[in-house]
Amino acid sequence: MHKNSEKRRLSGVVCLFCGRGNALPEAGREDTEERRIVIVRCQVCGKEAPYQADQIIALEKEPNGTRLTRAVGAN
Secondary structure, eight states: OOGGGSOEEEEEEEOTTTOOEEEOOHHHHTTTTTOSEEEEEOTTTOOEEEEEGGGOEEEEEOTTSSOEEEOTTOO
16 A cells, blocks of 8 residues: 555544534644643634544544544544
8 A cells, every 4th residue: 555545643623613624733732631722723614613622533634635534443
């Protein structure tokens, strides 16, 4: 299998407005255990919302880079 066709795992949240997966911004990925709330702007609908640490999930980036989906086996 080619490297380009492999899915990449990221930490992210599901948009409260449109339901699409969004990767955490670089600043939000560091020290997620210490942060209680992170604000994320959806790359699809453009709306911004606060997310609690327990709303952060594992996402997989599709090989073509156009979609983020919940990682298999993730809570």
